[in-house]
Every structure is written in C-alpha cells, then in structure tokens.
Amino acid sequence: MPMLKVNGRTQDVRVPDDTPLLYALRNDLKLNGPKYGCGAAQCGACTVLVDGQAVRSCVTTVGTVTGQSITTLEGLSTGGKMDALQRAFMEEQAMQCGYCVNGIIMRARQLLDQTPKPTEGEVRLALDGHLCRCGAQNRMVRAVLRAAQEG
Amino acid sequence: MTIETSRRHFLAGTGALALGFTLDVDASAQQGPALPGDLRQHPKISSWLRIEANGRVRLLIGKVELGQGILTAVAQVCADELDIDIKRLDITSGDTQLVPDEGATAGSFSMPNCASAVRQVSAEARQILLGLAAAKLNVDTAKLVIQDGTISSADGKRATYWELVSGRELEVEATGKAPLKPRESRRYSGKDVPRLDIPAKVTGERIFLHDLRPQGMVHARVLRQPAYDAKLTELNLSEIEKLPGVLKVVRNGSFAGVIAEREDDAIHAHARMQQIAKWDLPAKSETQDTVYDWLQSQPERLLKIKEQTNSALPAEALSVEATYRRPYQMHGSIGPSIAIGLLDAQGITHVDTHSQSVFETGQAIAELLGADKSKVHMRHEQGSGCYGHNGADDVAADAALLAQALPGRPVRVQWMRQDEHKWEPYGAAMVVKTKARVDNNGDILDWRLDLWSTSHLARPSGKAGNLLAGRALEKPFDMPPAVNNGPPNYAADRNAIAGYDFAGHTVHTHFIPTYAARSSSTRALGAYANIFSIESFMDELAHRAKVDPLDYRLRHLKDERARAVLQKAADMIGWKSRQKRPGHGFGLAMARYKGTASWNAVAMEVTVDRNSGNIRILRVLCANDCGEVVAPDGVKNQIEGGIVQSLSWTLKEAVRFDASGVKSVDWISYPILTFSEVPPITVELIDRPGTPFLGAGEASQGPTGAALANAVFDATGVRIRDIPFTPARVKAALG
Incomplete structure (x- = not known):
C-alpha cells in the first residue's frame, strides 16, 4: 500500500x-x-x-x-497564510474561470523557488506548457512578477 | 408595451375599439414605467431578493457564473441600490427550483437582462423597507437615512431590514417607479470590487462542480461514437461488468456507459469498452477542406435580412468582390464537461451541472427520461470556462441517464479530453462573400454581403433530440430542425449587417439546415466571421481608394459612439504617427456587437516573417463602450480574454475531420495560443454613466480577427481571407 x-x-x-x-x-x-x-x-x-x-x-x-x-x-498556504503567488493572483484578478490556475500557480512556484526574480520572458517561457482558454495569460504573468517582487 | 399593442389588435379585430382604448389607458396607468431586463418576465420582488435571518440578504438569479464575473457585478448593483455592505449578500444562481428562469447565460445578455433587473428590484425593495420603517418609527421617509441595512432618523430612532421584514412584505410586484441612485451615491458600481469567486480558486477550496463529493458518489464514463451518427453494433457487456470496481454497465442503442466505485476503474473500463465496441460508420464524405464547397451547394433557406436599394447607382460604378472563410472552431474548454446525476427516492433526478441553460436543458433531460419536467432538478455549479454551448448539456444528460441505473447514488460523469474535442458542438464553418460598387473616389455606393452557414443555435432548448444521448438511444429522439434567429440578435447572420451608412445595402443569409460537423453557439456566433469579413473588406476598399483605413471608415460612419471607439483605439496605438516599415504593419477594425451591444475597436501592430510565414503580434490596443460600466476590471478582463481567444482562433485554429471522424482530438492536434504568443494588450473603456448596460463578453471577437488581417496586409501587401493564418498559409500567400 x-x-x-x-x-x-x-x-x-x-x-x-x-x-x-x-x-x-x-x-x-x-x-x-x-x-x-x-x-x-x-x-x-x-x-x-x-x-x-x-x-x-x-x-x-x-x-x-x-x-x-x-x-x-x-x-501552499501554511499556518493560515497564503503563498505570495496566491495573494498576487487575487491582487491581479488573474483569471476568468480559474480551472487552469492550479497548474499555473504550481509551475510558477517552482520558477520562483529556482529564480526568485525572473524576467517577464522567463515567466512566459516557464508557463508555456500551461494552457489558459479564457485568455488571462497577461494577468497571470503580472501576478507572478508581483509575487516575485512582494514574496 | 407589447401587451398593449397585441390587446389593441385583438380588440380592434372584434370591433370593440373604443373600449380597447379605455382599457389601454387604464392598463398603462397601472403598469407604470416599463420594467428593465428579466424583471418583465419575473416582476415579483421576492423572486429575486429575500431579507433573510441574521443580517443576511439573498439574491436569486437565473444567470450563472462562467468565470466572467457576473455574480460579482450583480452583487455590486444590488448592494448599491439596497444600501447594504456587499459582504451581506448570498447569491443563489442557476437552481431550477429556486431562481427565476432567465434563459441561457449567453449572448452578452447578463448585464442588460439580469443586472438591470437586479438593480431595479433592489431599489424597489429599498423603497418598501423605507416605507415600513417610516410606519414603524413614525417618521417621514424623507427624514430617514439608510446605512448597511439600518434605517435611522436624525433623532436616533432606528430599525434594521431584518427587523422590518417578518413575512410577505416583498411578495409584491415591482412597479418600475422606485428611483435609482445617482452614480455619486453608489459605493460599488463603477469601481473595482474583487471578484467573489477568486479566493477559493487560488487556495483550492471547493468552488468547482468537479470538487463536489456527495456521500456515496460513484464515477462513470460514457462510450461516445467514433464518428457522427455511428451505430454501436456490438459490445460485450459481461466482459466490462467483470472488470475491477465496475458497478454497472448501461447500454441503450448506441449509448453506453460504465459506472464504477472509483474514477480510475471507470476510466479503465471505458478504455476497454472503446477497444471492444464495434460500430457501423456512416458514409459521410465532407472534410475540413471540402466544407466550404459543401456549404454553397446544399439546399438552403434564403433569408433576405436587408434589402436597401441605391436607386441612384450609376451603371458604370466599379465592382469589387471578395470571399472569406472561417473553419469549424472549438470552444476548447480546459476542463472536459462534467455533471453529477442522482435519482432520489421521490423519483426526482437532480443534476449538478455547469450548463449555461439550466431550465431548458432540464426540460430536455426530462423528455429524454420520459419524465415530467418537475421531476428534473438542475443545480448550477461552476465549471471550466465554456465560451458557449460546449459539452456541458450533453454530459448533464449522460449523468441523468446513468443515474437511473443506480438510484440513490450520485453518479459523477466527466468526459475524457478526446470526448470534449470530438463531440462538443463547434463554432460553425462559414463562407462570406462581399461585393461593393464604388464611385470615382472609391467610396461605397452599394454594399452586398452573402453568407453561408449551418446553425449556431443547437442548444438543448427543451428537446431531447438536441442532446447527444438522446440521439444515440435505441429509440432515438430526432434532432429538431436547425434554427437560425431573426432580428435584433440574429445568429449565423449576427453582425452581417454592417454598421456603416451605405446608400445601397443588401445582406442575404444562406442558412444551411443540415450539418457537416456538429455546430452550435460559440462565443459571438456568426459575428466573428461576419465582422472579420466586413472589416477586412472595408480595408481592401480603403486600400483601393488610396485612403487611410481609419479615414475611410469614418467617411462611411455616422454613429457617434462607433466613431468614438474607433478614434480612441487609433489614438491609443498612435495611428497617425505610425511609421511604414517592411514586414511591419498596423491594422484597425471596429464593430458594434450585434448592432445593439458594446461598441468595440481594436488596433494592432504586427511583424510578418516572409521566410517562415510566422506572424508576431507586437501589441494590441482596444477601446470598448458597453454603456454604464459596473465592474471596470471585469469588463477589461472579458475584452482582453476575447482578444486572446480571437487571436488564437485567427492564427491557429481549425477542426480537422473526415469520414472516419474528427481528427482534432487533443491539444497537439488542435493547438491554441500559448503564454509566449500572447501579446501585450491594453484595453480602455469609454464609460457612459446613466446609460443602459450593454454587455461586453463577446464584443472583441470580431474586431480582433479583422484587425489582425488588416495588420498582416499592411505588413506584406497580401490579403489573407482564409482563417486560420497559419505560418504555412501565410508563407504560401506571400509566394
């Protein structure tokens, strides 16, 4: 088991x-x-x-x-405190339906752990294998960059 | 107003004209002002709004959250007019036992029809509450103030909404007379209020239908046909029944499903069913390449939707023509459709669904089950974004049907990725032909547009024959005749009538009442292809006339709000100061969605690599006017999302299919725009406080596609009229 x-x-x-x-x-x-x-x-x-x-x-x-x-x-939320990415996605209202958001945040977490201050290009490249059909990509990129700043 | 007119006609017909007039006067005096939006169908205040215990207020709405932020926008207008903190609101939406039937959540109608109704109903409730307080406190209403549900007088008397409402006080009809607040007294409308659904979506709290786990829930998968109209000839049920974890195997004609305790067991059993099922495949020969000829050679229903002759048209006026094509394109929801069905001990089938049309889909499911519609209860829960009529309704029917085989157990059915790609009803392929007669200056004297399309309106609409399961049964329900829609909204011919002022203007819809591939409502319906064609053609005519495309449009355009968005988008991109460089282009396009909703203009800057045929979009600028703006960031989010989706459609997307079925079965065979390909986008809103809500969800689809085509032309001198603009197609066009 x-x-x-x-x-x-x-x-x-x-x-x-x-x-x-x-x-x-x-x-x-x-x-x-x-x-x-x-x-x-x-x-x-x-x-x-x-x-x-x-x-x-x-x-x-x-x-x-x-x-x-x-x-x-x-x-990602520990001790009742949200991860910087979760807060940033709220701040930027970075989604429409939100179905893809789980994957985007998790992939962005890995990125920020490895590259704490990524460029916008690095964020886009990291998220390229994640699909968002609502078209909220730019908001999500802004949210990841915000989390990098504020995290 | 409609009621009065029809009564007058009726009475005139019986010869009782004088009496009729008297009745009309009385009736209109009693009716007061016309009620806004869906309040007309559901005038009772308590249908929409309840003052509940413990300081809460419940809003009941028929429109549903699709990720477009409608619940938040509706909460904003309610909290404002009712004078409560927005946190006091609980919203029930899309539950067929509880909410007013507002039809489908579609067509950019939720703000005009639902939010307008909620705004008025909240104002009416506030006025009633104020009256109750005045009576209770013995103070004139003019001397009372309301703050967050507490009504008080200057001398300290007070009563709360929750003390005032004890029974049936709101079980009255709205009068339409309660005044709305001026914008400056509103706390939420016109301001950015964080969306109510987002916190749960970033933390993984339960908010999606996918996350419901009712006691005793089991998992099911449905065996879909390999191709349209395929017949299941052989399926060894006993083999499937013996597989691990399988509880039930259901077969009825060409419909088959398997129910298991565990989801992974259901998936295994489903995969085995696919391997062993034998099918009769129908002889269908259309493909994604032949469909355009097919469309133009079918028996058609000719709809002459505009016939305006220019009697002064000179015989020698130059004639210009062009033909544009749009392939079948997917909604492409990231989460495959899902539903949970439960047949309870009272014989009621409950379905948790992300359908856009809970009432009519519930009625279709009732017909499918052979049950009265009161025996089907639909409850909306949030799903993956749908962008129109995707698999949501079909999977709801699947779940309802399978639930009959296992009474008392909630049966969760989620489609596999391939099912969603192959079986969702696509945005219809279209051919659009335009023809203009122009004068010596190149200005348009006469304009003609002909379009060919299958239906964009095959939603369940109360009919089991519109559900995949319904058509697959041993005794199948016939698919109802294909429908289009007339004015003002149209469907295949949505936005086929250009918003420009042409002396001669003819528009003919060649409606094809059969199908090459399954098609139904996809964001903007025919408006995407029609606006793409009209705005491409305007650009072609401007180029012929050697006139700047912005000036050329303005020369043919009187509508001030249309001119305003066009000018604004042009200013945003720096249109007049743009530099001409090889391989580098600018494009503009504008339309008023449906002719009745948002005005939207898009400007774009691109580069085109002649060697690869690759288009790179450098930036997109957009101006939108949706009347009074309630949720500015929400509108921008919708417009931005529409731009990205339309860029994806226009650059990349076409469903591939042939006689053996749909070949676009996953994200490799049907690619969509990725993060790296999404350009910078700026959206600016022209807010019109005090004017009606117009809706914005679909406004940018058409202008985006056309602006791209126009920018590519500007960059290369080559006009591409076939969607999508894949590198191979662009390269071939460039020679």
Whole structure:
C-alpha cells in the first residue's frame, strides 16, 4: 500500500501503484487543487510539486512518487497564510474561470523557488506548457512578477 | 408595451375599439414605467431578493457564473441600490427550483437582462423597507437615512431590514417607479470590487462542480461514437461488468456507459469498452477542406435580412468582390464537461451541472427520461470556462441517464479530453462573400454581403433530440430542425449587417439546415466571421481608394459612439504617427456587437516573417463602450480574454475531420495560443454613466480577427481571407 507524503502529512492510499497520482490526490485524499484537463500532460491543469519540481499528476503514477514530498495548491498556504503567488493572483484578478490556475500557480512556484526574480520572458517561457482558454495569460504573468517582487 | 399593442389588435379585430382604448389607458396607468431586463418576465420582488435571518440578504438569479464575473457585478448593483455592505449578500444562481428562469447565460445578455433587473428590484425593495420603517418609527421617509441595512432618523430612532421584514412584505410586484441612485451615491458600481469567486480558486477550496463529493458518489464514463451518427453494433457487456470496481454497465442503442466505485476503474473500463465496441460508420464524405464547397451547394433557406436599394447607382460604378472563410472552431474548454446525476427516492433526478441553460436543458433531460419536467432538478455549479454551448448539456444528460441505473447514488460523469474535442458542438464553418460598387473616389455606393452557414443555435432548448444521448438511444429522439434567429440578435447572420451608412445595402443569409460537423453557439456566433469579413473588406476598399483605413471608415460612419471607439483605439496605438516599415504593419477594425451591444475597436501592430510565414503580434490596443460600466476590471478582463481567444482562433485554429471522424482530438492536434504568443494588450473603456448596460463578453471577437488581417496586409501587401493564418498559409500567400 503506497504511502504518500502530501502537504507535509504522510498518508496511506489504498490504490495500486500504477494509479495516476491525480486520482489518488483528488479522490482518495479529497484535494481540489489538481484538476483533470487532458490526461496526457498537454495542458498542465493537474500540476503538483514533487520535491519542488512541477509535475503533471495525470501521467505520474503513485508508485513513482512514494516517499517524495508532494505539494498541492492547498499545501501552499501554511499556518493560515497564503503563498505570495496566491495573494498576487487575487491582487491581479488573474483569471476568468480559474480551472487552469492550479497548474499555473504550481509551475510558477517552482520558477520562483529556482529564480526568485525572473524576467517577464522567463515567466512566459516557464508557463508555456500551461494552457489558459479564457485568455488571462497577461494577468497571470503580472501576478507572478508581483509575487516575485512582494514574496 | 407589447401587451398593449397585441390587446389593441385583438380588440380592434372584434370591433370593440373604443373600449380597447379605455382599457389601454387604464392598463398603462397601472403598469407604470416599463420594467428593465428579466424583471418583465419575473416582476415579483421576492423572486429575486429575500431579507433573510441574521443580517443576511439573498439574491436569486437565473444567470450563472462562467468565470466572467457576473455574480460579482450583480452583487455590486444590488448592494448599491439596497444600501447594504456587499459582504451581506448570498447569491443563489442557476437552481431550477429556486431562481427565476432567465434563459441561457449567453449572448452578452447578463448585464442588460439580469443586472438591470437586479438593480431595479433592489431599489424597489429599498423603497418598501423605507416605507415600513417610516410606519414603524413614525417618521417621514424623507427624514430617514439608510446605512448597511439600518434605517435611522436624525433623532436616533432606528430599525434594521431584518427587523422590518417578518413575512410577505416583498411578495409584491415591482412597479418600475422606485428611483435609482445617482452614480455619486453608489459605493460599488463603477469601481473595482474583487471578484467573489477568486479566493477559493487560488487556495483550492471547493468552488468547482468537479470538487463536489456527495456521500456515496460513484464515477462513470460514457462510450461516445467514433464518428457522427455511428451505430454501436456490438459490445460485450459481461466482459466490462467483470472488470475491477465496475458497478454497472448501461447500454441503450448506441449509448453506453460504465459506472464504477472509483474514477480510475471507470476510466479503465471505458478504455476497454472503446477497444471492444464495434460500430457501423456512416458514409459521410465532407472534410475540413471540402466544407466550404459543401456549404454553397446544399439546399438552403434564403433569408433576405436587408434589402436597401441605391436607386441612384450609376451603371458604370466599379465592382469589387471578395470571399472569406472561417473553419469549424472549438470552444476548447480546459476542463472536459462534467455533471453529477442522482435519482432520489421521490423519483426526482437532480443534476449538478455547469450548463449555461439550466431550465431548458432540464426540460430536455426530462423528455429524454420520459419524465415530467418537475421531476428534473438542475443545480448550477461552476465549471471550466465554456465560451458557449460546449459539452456541458450533453454530459448533464449522460449523468441523468446513468443515474437511473443506480438510484440513490450520485453518479459523477466527466468526459475524457478526446470526448470534449470530438463531440462538443463547434463554432460553425462559414463562407462570406462581399461585393461593393464604388464611385470615382472609391467610396461605397452599394454594399452586398452573402453568407453561408449551418446553425449556431443547437442548444438543448427543451428537446431531447438536441442532446447527444438522446440521439444515440435505441429509440432515438430526432434532432429538431436547425434554427437560425431573426432580428435584433440574429445568429449565423449576427453582425452581417454592417454598421456603416451605405446608400445601397443588401445582406442575404444562406442558412444551411443540415450539418457537416456538429455546430452550435460559440462565443459571438456568426459575428466573428461576419465582422472579420466586413472589416477586412472595408480595408481592401480603403486600400483601393488610396485612403487611410481609419479615414475611410469614418467617411462611411455616422454613429457617434462607433466613431468614438474607433478614434480612441487609433489614438491609443498612435495611428497617425505610425511609421511604414517592411514586414511591419498596423491594422484597425471596429464593430458594434450585434448592432445593439458594446461598441468595440481594436488596433494592432504586427511583424510578418516572409521566410517562415510566422506572424508576431507586437501589441494590441482596444477601446470598448458597453454603456454604464459596473465592474471596470471585469469588463477589461472579458475584452482582453476575447482578444486572446480571437487571436488564437485567427492564427491557429481549425477542426480537422473526415469520414472516419474528427481528427482534432487533443491539444497537439488542435493547438491554441500559448503564454509566449500572447501579446501585450491594453484595453480602455469609454464609460457612459446613466446609460443602459450593454454587455461586453463577446464584443472583441470580431474586431480582433479583422484587425489582425488588416495588420498582416499592411505588413506584406497580401490579403489573407482564409482563417486560420497559419505560418504555412501565410508563407504560401506571400509566394
């Protein structure tokens, strides 16, 4: 039985090792952040951090991340305090429907952890594998740059 | 007003004209001013607004949140007119048992129809509450002031809304007479109020339908046909039933679904069903390339929507023509459609849905189930952005149907990515032909536009035959006849009548009542292709006339608000001081959406690489006038989003299909604009306080596509009339 360390807590999930991480997180651990979008690592809506790296949970099996530290959107807020990215996305009203926002924030978290003061070009490049159909990309880029300034 | 007119006609017909006049006078005196928006259909105040316990106020609306921020905008107008803090509001929207039926949340109608109604209803409620306070406190209403639901007099008497309303006080009809506040007394309208739905969306709190997990919920997937009209001939149900976790397999004709305890088990079983199912494929031969000829060779319904002859047209006037084409394009929601169905012990089927049209889709589902419409209860929950009629309604029907097989268990159905790409009803492919006769100065004496299109209006509309499941059953429901829409909103021919002042002006809609691919309402309907064509053609004519495209448009345009947005967009980009450089171009376009909603103008600067055919958009500037602005940042967000989506359509998107089915099945085979490709965009609003809300959600789709075409022409001297402007197409056009 795989043990998953998610948002700082280690939990059993009663699923086969080859279960996509996305379903274990959403259905077994009842987390809302990661979203099903394409099931093929094309859109980024399901992104979570595994040991700080943004991965597509729809194509990552539970067995490959056992024991690693998994962070979802919910896990970014600590001690009742929102992550700088979460605050910045609110400040910039950086979305319309918000379905893709989970993945965008998670990928941006990895970027800011590695490159605390990215250029606008670096932000766009980092987010290029994430699709937003509402057309809120520029707001999201502004939000990431704001988080870098204020974070 | 309509009621009076029809009564007069009716009575005149029976010879009781004199009596009719008397009745009309009495009726209009009783009716007072016309009620705004959807208040006309639902005049009772308590249908919209309730003063609840504990200092709360509940707003009930039929329009739903699609990510466009409508709940926040409606909350702003309500809190203002009712004089309460916006935090006191709870909003129920899109629940067919609780809210007024306001039709579909579509067509940029939510501000004009819903927010206008809510604004008036809130003012009416405030006036009633003020009257109740005056009676209770024995103070004249003129001497009372209201602050956050507390009404008080100068000498310290006070009463709150929650003390004043004890029963049926708001169960009266709105009069239309309650005065609205002047803008300067409003606290929220016209100002940026943070959207109510955003905090949950950045933290992962439950806000999406996807995040509902009712007790006992199970997961299902539906086997969709490989191609339109394919018939399921063989499916070994017992093999699927034996797969791990499977609870039920349902088959009815060509409709099949599997229900499992776990979502991953449902997905596995669904994949196996796809492998073993055998199908009869219909003989259909149209493809994305042949569809334009197909459109122009079908039996058509000819609709002559404008016939204005220029009797002074000289026979020798030069004639200019052009043909434009728009392929099928997707809504392309990032989250595939989803619904949760539950058949309860009372025989009521409850469906949690992100449908734009909960009432009419509920009625269609009732027909599908063979149940009375009172037996279907639809509840709206937020989903992924839809941009029109996507798979939301079909998956709601899937969930309702599968829920019948497992009473008492909520059945969650989410489409797979491929299902959404292949089965959503696309924005219809169109051919638009324009023809102008011009004078010696190149000015337009006569204008003609012909368009060919299948339907843009195949929403459920209460009919099971409009649902995929309905058409797949053993005893299928027939697809209802295809519909277009007349004035003022039109559908295929939305914005086909240009907003310019031409002496001669003819517009013919060649409506094709059959389908090459499934099509229905996609953001802006026919307006995207029609405005693309009209505004491209205006540019072509300006070029022929050797007149600046801005001046040329202004020469043919009287409408002051149209001139204002056009001039503003031009000023924003620095139109008059632009420098001509090779491979570098500027383009402009303008339209008033539907002829009745926002005025919108877009200006754009691009470069075109002749070697690769690659278009790079350097910046986009946009001016929009949607009347009085309630949520400035919300409007900008919508306009910006529309620009990005329209750039994506115009640069990249075309659904590929052939006899074996749709070939655009994922984001690799149907690419959309990415972060790196989104240009800087600036939107400025022309606010018109005191004028009606016009709606803005679809206003920038058309002008954006045309401004791009015009900028590419300016950069290269080559006119591209076929969407999308892929590098291969641009390169081929440049030679």
